[in-house]
Amino acid sequence: MERHMEAIWLYQFRIILVGDSTVGKSSLLRRFTEGRFVQVSDPTVGVDFFSRLLELEPGKRVKLQLWDTAGQERFRSITQSYYRSSVGGILVFDVTSRATFESCPRWLAEARMHGQPGRPLLLLLGHKADKAEERQVGRQEAEAYATAQGLPYAEASALSGQGVEEAFTCLAKEVYGAVKAGLVPAGGEGSGVTCGIVPSTVHSSEEARAGLRPCAC
Ligand SMILES: Nc1nc2c(ncn2[C@@H]2O[C@H](COP(=O)(O)OP(=O)(O)OP(=O)(O)O)[C@@H](O)[C@H]2O)c(=O)[nH]1
Ligand SMILES: [Mg+2]
Numbered sequence: 001m002e003r004h005m006e007a008i009w010l011y012q013f014r015i016i017l018v019g020d021s022t023v024g025k026s027s028l029l030r031r032f033t034e035g036r037f038v039q040v041s042d043p044t045v046g047v048d049f050f051s052r053l054l055e056l057e058p059g060k061r062v063k064l065q066l067w068d069t070a071g072q073e074r075f076r077s078i079t080q081s082y083y084r085s086s087v088g089g090i091l092v093f094d095v096t097s098r099a100t101f102e103s104c105p106r107w108l109a110e111a112r113m114h115g116q117p118g119r120p121l122l123l124l125l126g127h128k129a130d131k132a133e134e135r136q137v138g139r140q141e142a143e144a145y146a147t148a149q150g151l152p153y154a155e156a157s158a159l160s161g162q163g164v165e166e167a168f169t170c171l172a173k174e175v176y177g178a179v180k181a182g183l184v185p186a187g188g189e190g191s192g193v194t195c196g197i198v199p200s201t202v203h204s205s206e207e208a209r210a211g212l213r214p215c216a217c
Contacts, residue, residue, distance in 0.1 A: 009063040013175050014192035019092035020100040021071030024127045027158035037159050044070040080114045087192030088175045089120035096134040123152045123171040130157040
């Protein structure tokens with residue numbers, strides 16, 4: 001019974017992670033979905049997939065379908081094809097590498113060009129915040145850039161775990177708010193939002209399994 005209840009979520013959001021190679025996208029996703037840091041991380045080839053449930057308000061859970069893209073230039077065309085069906089995204093740079101911050105306008109332009117109008121909703125993330133002495137990009141500067149672009153800003157470290165939960169929660173709440181406000185279509189073809197099962201209306205695990213209850217939207 002408990003296992004089936006675990007599967008209940010209100011919405012599923014398709015989220016894409018982008019940013020230069022080695023900024024730590026895969027490490028961040030491993031920390032968020034597996035709760036651990038893996039020291040040696042190979043460059044992502046093409047695209048990888050992770051998922052996790054997140055409780056945004058008591059009893060209101062969403063499932064995040066997380067697409068980990070490759071930062072290497074040769075995979076750009078593959079990455080581009082994922083913007084269209086994503087409702088949210090995290091644009092990651094490494095706070096100890098100025099070059100990765102300077103690439104952000106290019107990533108942003110690409111997301112805006114290949115996504116649907118107004119989507120994906122993006123969050124800018126300054127990563128590897130544990131390496132304070134090696135910083136090349138200050139928090140204020142990054143925050144100012146994010147604000148100018150209309151994006152929320154967060155900092156995190158996959159190594160220490162600092163700020164990781166908060167960053168994903170912040171983005172998921174942005175998306176949830178947009179869905180509730182009707183700014184993003186829920187359940188439409190390629191919208192990046194799938195309607196799930198409303199926990200309060202599920203009466204038995206059989207119904208939950210069969211997906212017999214109405215959609216939340
Ligand atoms: N100090 C520190 N190092 C990190 C952190 N996250 C990742 N790294 C290291 O950064 C390197 C690159 O990490 P990845 O997660 O593979 O980077 P990526 O963005 O997925 O790279 P691509 O798949 O090529 O796009 C690895 O050596 C990680 O161990 C962090 O939070 N702090
Ligand atoms: Mg990777």
